[in-house]
Amino acid sequence: MIKVGIVGGTGYTGVELLRLLAQHPDVSVETITSRSEAGVKVCDMYPNLRGHYDRLAFSEPDARALGALDAVFFATPHGVAHALAGELLDNGTRVIDLSADFRLRDATEWSRWYDQAHGAPALLGEAVYGLPEMHREKIKNARLIAVPGCYPTAVQLGFLPLLEAGLVDASQLIADCKSGVTGAGRGAKVPSLLAEASESFKAYGASGHRHLPEIRQGLNDMHDTPVGLTFVPHLAPMIRGIHATLYARLDAKAGDLQALFENRYANEPFVDVMPAGSHPETRSVKGNNTCRLAVHRPEGSDTVVVLSVIDNLVKGASGQAIQNLNLMFGFDEKAGLNAPALMP
Amino acid sequence: MIKVGIVGGTGYTGVELLRLLAQHPDVSVETITSRSEAGVKVCDMYPNLRGHYDRLAFSEPDARALGALDAVFFATPHGVAHALAGELLDNGTRVIDLSADFRLRDATEWSRWYDQAHGAPALLGEAVYGLPEMHREKIKNARLIAVPGCYPTAVQLGFLPLLEAGLVDASQLIADCKSGVTGAGRGAKVPSLLAEASESFKAYGASGHRHLPEIRQGLNDMHDTPVGLTFVPHLAPMIRGIHATLYARLDAKAGDLQALFENRYANEPFVDVMPAGSHPETRSVKGNNTCRLAVHRPEGSDTVVVLSVIDNLVKGASGQAIQNLNLMFGFDEKAGLNAPALMP
Amino acid sequence: MIKVGIVGGTGYTGVELLRLLAQHPDVSVETITSRSEAGVKVCDMYPNLRGHYDRLAFSEPDARALGALDAVFFATPHGVAHALAGELLDNGTRVIDLSADFRLRDATEWSRWYDQAHGAPALLGEAVYGLPEMHREKIKNARLIAVPGCYPTAVQLGFLPLLEAGLVDASQLIADCKSGVTGAGRGAKVPSLLAEASESFKAYGASGHRHLPEIRQGLNDMHDTPVGLTFVPHLAPMIRGIHATLYARLDAKAGDLQALFENRYANEPFVDVMPAGSHPETRSVKGNNTCRLAVHRPEGSDTVVVLSVIDNLVKGASGQAIQNLNLMFGFDEKAGLNAPALMP
Amino acid sequence: MIKVGIVGGTGYTGVELLRLLAQHPDVSVETITSRSEAGVKVCDMYPNLRGHYDRLAFSEPDARALGALDAVFFATPHGVAHALAGELLDNGTRVIDLSADFRLRDATEWSRWYDQAHGAPALLGEAVYGLPEMHREKIKNARLIAVPGCYPTAVQLGFLPLLEAGLVDASQLIADCKSGVTGAGRGAKVPSLLAEASESFKAYGASGHRHLPEIRQGLNDMHDTPVGLTFVPHLAPMIRGIHATLYARLDAKAGDLQALFENRYANEPFVDVMPAGSHPETRSVKGNNTCRLAVHRPEGSDTVVVLSVIDNLVKGASGQAIQNLNLMFGFDEKAGLNAPALMP
Structure with missing residues (x-):
């Protein structure tokens, strides 16, 4: 039984960590912090946790x-983990950061997108990008994990087999x-x-997110020439779920894409390649750590369409964080992550 | 490890049994039947179960x-369990019926509401009404359980402490x-x-349900004089959840209602009396077997208002069925029912 | 063509006034104020108004x-109309206040519920409560209208025929x-x-709203002895709509309730008594000024159940405000309010 | 005042015609047909129409x-208009078909997608595709209109300025x-x-729709070389609205795209080009006949992204049908289509 803490626990990824860890056989949550809610019991803020963490309060x-x-775990806005991670690592505490603080390897690039100086550039060298399907072995030995973002998880897992196999024109990828x-x-x-958000649908950040x-x-790590990507995020009127629809132009040498995907993910506990012709629904992963994929080639054309769904709070955040923890501490990779999705 | 089957597994209570039993340490689902879908794998119909019941098919x-x-378990329309229950009981198989077939003790009353003759009146004598908070000891020794309906569960648990204590005018109860x-x-x-159903709200069956x-x-079992009840069900634009708002006129002798409720349910694993002044949300029990209650006395008047929420598919159906199973087989009453509700 | 202004136009009742008045043949909106958004064009904030109010900006x-x-029109938080109404009336401008400022005739009672002194007690004498079905003639001659609240509209129109006819025990009314x-x-x-609010249902303010x-x-105005009311509001996961379910105990002399309701509202342009046995849906009035009613007597008992639906932003606010304006200025009472509800 | 009828009025496009025509100054709905509901009053099926069509019944x-x-108007499944249109045209009745029956000019292609022989190939020559932004003059003189489908309307209006100007690689268009x-x-x-459909998101028909x-x-009509299109439709958890996200590769000669769009649609009453940087929301056209567009060029790359929203039941069906009617009969093109969208 290891002892863990959560910094910044009042947000959705914080409470999702609590929900999932309540079922983890090897983990005890000792501390959860929040400056704004210090003193409040977690189950007063999240009544679904009544009976599970009755004595745990924000500190x-x-x-x-x-x-x-x-x-x-850091479930904080960007910038917070920069300030604390070094001291924790010095004490021998492993750090699993769900924020964006250590996701980009280039501190300058980070500064440009987050409008502030990077607060811990010296740690970038050892931070491991926590996408197990790409970096499982490094994760096992890591002290500091940057848990991937939600969109990045869905998009990378969808493009991965195609880019690794070099079967698409990587200069013109589209992720809707x-x-x-x-x-x-x-x-x-x-x-x-x-x-405002229900009964409506809209794009946002179409010019840069x-x-x-x-x-x-992440895509560049999978391919030997630089990728070109158009990424347009949209807001759907629902609580959870990400659906990435990915488009790429196929090389002449592209063969059986279904087999390609099935083989690449045959041993992955949290990637499910659906049968040919399928259309995965986001609800099929609600509350669950699976990424469910389907691959299509409309009318046999030279365009491949990959459909990729995850729960943004689970495989896109807290579940993937726990998957990383399991790898780091030698637990069963699925520990705490076994429950089927809630459907309907 | 006991072996169980589900008759009529294609509906929502059937798949919910599968979802919950996937986490049960002592139960193996061997069979799931469906005339219309015989031969179809359950995970082809319910992709959230992929990876959990990969070989199980409807038969x-x-x-x-x-x-x-x-x-x-019978997760069937009414009438089906009548036909099969007797034979199963004769073979020593316990029957847990989620339909209405054995809920009413009076076969004539049953016939009146369901427009057909009762198909197994001889079994009514031994059928136990599976509300553990009322009948836990009988359930432990039962062979045949009638799992309560969803509305009846929410309403009975809300009125129970008041009726048992004889503190309200039982002739004028209202359940909205x-x-x-x-x-x-x-x-x-x-x-x-x-x-049709989203972005709208309506009553139905206002003249009789x-x-x-x-x-x-059920309420009569709690009180020594006949109860009078006005019951109006409504359809809310959401997938899961029941909210019962209960009204009764208090006797002069009514005292500390909060303490009354807390004491009555102090040892109940699946009834949670919230602090005074609370308003339970249905989402706080989404996917979970808890009934969450709050009791109010608006402006100190002689009217008591009880707020009672459950997940209609869990405490209102499949979860309560498993709670009954646990009692019948001597398992931990919470086995398979431990996971916190999915929130948000 | 009269000239009107809207004070506090950035909220939902403000934009709803604009939406409805865009179709009014006799009204021109000249001014819309907002301290926080001064200078912003209304159609930049509400793109549904592009093409309708292209030059109108908040001032x-x-x-x-x-x-x-x-x-x-005042579409402001409480307190604002108190400060301005007097000066406007002195200038001969009629005031239609959608806030709570002039709804209670008793300034002390107002202070108690709104935690501040009443800012214009001298105007209370001439303020007319703008429920046309009760006060049409007074409204025609009024200078200052207090537009009823949303819940109060749905509840009063549902109880009105019963209370006027003296057919129920007025001491024990329930409005869920x-x-x-x-x-x-x-x-x-x-x-x-x-x-937080979707896929969930909860009560709020059960102890006082x-x-x-x-x-x-309002109910006391309809009845000769003081009414006793239990009122429990709930939040439903949808954008618009109020559904009031009303319960009362009938007198022995109660006869044909369907006829009672039909007769009372026979000449009301915005109250629709549905056929016996109906269950009105809130979506049937989405965007529309109608209050749709149905009356039930479950199992022939002595309890009457009235179902009353309105769109909280229309008959519960902006539409009723325009209905009052139409009466005050001698326009067709339905001017600007003709469009059917949006369904589905 | 012209007299019109609706064939197949029980579906959503039928009732939407009724809703919109209730506000049309020049049109009287005389007849609405339905084999399955003959004899039922339309307002019994659609209570939002109570008070508007009180005597109209399905026949x-x-x-x-x-x-x-x-x-x-034909608001029927495909095949029905084939059978009736000829006889009506012979009688001098104009036909506005909301189904797919006359949308494709090639009867063989039609047969291939609809799995049946085309029932009226002789009429294909005179059927006019009712997209006013492309074919306004032909529509004015047409006897038979094929109202465009919902997706086709959103996609064509989004690509139109780019294809007409020859600024994109037409062989690789994507419509998500x-x-x-x-x-x-x-x-x-x-x-x-x-x-099943709420709280979820999925693609469908990814391999052909x-x-x-x-x-x-339609796109080929706008461009001199054959277009290549990948089209993936998705189901969003909401009642109304289509959001098309369109991707194309720009020619080197592409200049000010914002001006291109604004100029192309400067005189179109129902196409609204939003300011640069905008993201139109589907709710901004809920119940309304506008197509709202925004054009983006992410990070100044050579990919253009067009965002196009319509209400599928209005500009995508019944509203566009009425717009066609207005053009055919010389009415104001906006007659009956003036009301702002319902927002929130």
Whole structure:
């Protein structure tokens, strides 16, 4: 039984960590911090946790207390993990950061997209990008994990087999992505109100979104020439779920794409390649850590269409964070992540 | 490890049994029947179950095969369990019926509400009404369980402490109930279409609903004079959840209602009395077997208002069925029912 | 063509006034004020108005400019109309206040519920409560209208025939009310987020809500002995709509309730009594000024159940405000309010 | 005042015609047919129409009665208009067909996608494709109109300025489209249930959809070399609305795209080009006949992204049908189509 803490636990990824860890046989949540809610019991804020964490209350973040734990999750806005991660690592505490702080390897690029200086460039060298399907072995030995973003997870897992096999024109990739509103966090903003966001659909950030450089970096790792990507995120009127629809132009040598995907992911516990002709639904992964994929070639043309769905709060955040933890500590990779999706 | 079967598994209560039992340490689902879908794999119909029941397929119901199991759940329309239950019981198989077939003790009353003759009146004597908060000891020794309906569960648990203590005018109870659309089942009916049921709210069955006699029978068991109940169900634009708002006139001798409720349910694993002043949300029990209650006395008047929420598919159906199974087989009452609700 | 202004136009009742008045043949909107958005064009904030009010921009409120108009609507938080109404009336401008400022006749009662002193008690004497079905003649001659609240409209129209006829026990009325989230306004609050409010249902204010004294005052106007009312509002996961389910105990002398309701509302352009046995849906009035009613007597008992639906932003706010304006200026009562509800 | 009829009025496009025509100053709906609901009053099926069409009832289709009208709308499944259109045209009745029957100019192509022989190939020569932004003059003189499909309308209006100007590589167009569930009609099918379709997002028909040949034909009319199109439709959890996200590779000579779009649509009453940087929301056209567009060039790359939203039941069906009627009969093109969208 290892002891873990959560920094910044009031948001959706924080409470999702609690929900999932309540079922984890090897992990005890000792601490959860929040400056704004210090003193409040977690189950007063999240009544679904009544009966599970009845004594756990939000506390002020305290580096010393956190440094006594085996691992600490950061479920914070960007910038916070920069400030604390180094001290924790020095104490031997592993850090699993769900924010964007260590996702980009290039501190300058990070500064450009986040409008502030990078607060811990010295740690970038050892931060491991926590996409197990790409970096499982590195994760096992990592001290500091950058958990991938939600869109980046869905997009990378969809393009991975095609790029690794060199079967598409990597200079012209398109990722048309749709997300439920929890992707925007728990902040009280007018556009996220039910009265504004339900019964409607819209794109946003069509001219540039912070997940773009992260996706591009990840796709470049899969391919020997630089990728060109158009990424348009959309807001769908639902709580959870990401659906990425991916388009690429196929090389003449492209063969059986269904077999390509099935083989690439044959041993992946959390990637499910559906039968040919399928259309995965986001609800099939609601509350669950699976990425479900289908690959199409409309009318036998030279365009491949990949459909990729995840739960943005699970495989796109907290579930993937726990999958990383399991790898780092030698637990069963599926520990705490076994429950089927909630459907209907 | 006991072996169980599910008769009529294509509906929402059937798939919910599968979802929950996938996490049960002591139960193996051997058989699931469906006349219409025989031969279809359950995970082709419910992709959330991919990876969990990969070899399980719907089969034609076969009394002999079912009779070899330890227990059989009926997740069928009314009438089906009547025909099969006797034979299974004779084979020593316990029967847990989620339909209405054995809920009313009076076969004539049953016939009146269901427009057909009762098919197994001889079994009514031994059928136990599976509301553990009322009948836990009987359930432990039962062979045949009638799992309560969804509205009846929410309403009975809300009125129970008041009626047992004799603190309200039982002749004038009001239950204003709201349900998500899964309460209407998975049948393809126009009023259940998203385009018809979302962004709207309506009552139905205001002049008489089949759950009324079941609720009345249950409330009468709690009180020494006959209860009078007005029950109005409503359809809320959501997938899961029941919210019962209960009204009763208090006796002069009514004292600390909060303490009354807390004491009555102190040892109940699946009833959660919230702090005074609370308003339980249905989402706090989404996917979970808890009934969450709050009790109010507006402006200190002589009217008590009880707020009661459940997930209609869990405590209102499949979860309660498993709770009964656990009691019947001596398992931990919470086995398979531990996961927190999915929120947000 | 009269000239009107709107004070506080950025909220949902403000934009709804604009939407409806765009179709009004006799009204020109000259001014719309907002301190926070002064200078912003209304169609930049509400793109559905592009092509309708292309030159209209929010401006700082200016009593002199407003005083030059024929009528001014207040779509403001409580307290604002108190400060401005008097000066406008002195200039001969009629005031139609959609806030709570002039709804309660008793300034002390108002202070108690709104936690501040009443700012214009001298105007209470001439303020007319703008429920046309009760006060049509007074409205025609009024200078200052208090537009009823949304819940109060649905509840009063449902109880009106019963109370006027003296057919129910007025000491024990129950109003179980459900509202879409626009009832909470356009403020950015966590509980109104789609991720919090959708797929859930809850009561709120069960121990006391600001609409209670307004409803009670209105019901008392219909009955010769004081009414006793239990009022529990609920939040339904939808944008618009109120469904009031009303319960009362009938007198022995109660006869044909269907006829009672039909006769009472025979000449009302915006109250629709549905055929016996009906269950009105809130979507049947989406965007429309109708209150749709049905009356039930479950199992022939002595309890009457009235179902009453309105669109909270139309008959519950902006549409009723325009209905009042039409009466005050001698226009067709339905002017600007003719369009059928949007369904599906 | 012209007299019109609607054949097949029970579906969503039929009731939407009624809703919109209730506000049309020059049109009287004399007849609405339905084999399945003959004898039922339209306002019993659609209570939002109570007070508007109180005497109108569904009737058996009768070619003679229809032939006495000025115009007949077909809101029927494919195949029905084939059988009746010729006789009506012979009687001098104009035909506005909302189905797919006359959209494809090639009867063989039609047969291939609709799995049956074309029933009226002789009429294909005079059928006019009712997209006013392309064919306004022909529409004015047409006797038989094929109203464009919902996806085809959104996609064609988005690509039109680019293709006409020859600024994109027409061989590699991508249309990623999202639709609300009314696009699937009012049929009672399990996948359209609220419990199945809400809180989820999925693609469908990724390998081929019936709207594809229609879109391709329309785009080919705009461009001198054959277009290549990948079209992937998706189901969004909402009632109304289509959002098309369009991708194309720009020629080197592409200049100011914002000006291109604004100029092309400067005189179009129902196409609204939003300011640069905008992201149109489907709710901004809910119930309204506008197509709202925005054009983006992410990071200044050579890929153009066009965002196009319509209400599938209005500009995507019934509203566009009325726009065609207005042109055919010389009415104001906006008659009956003036009301702003319902927002929120």
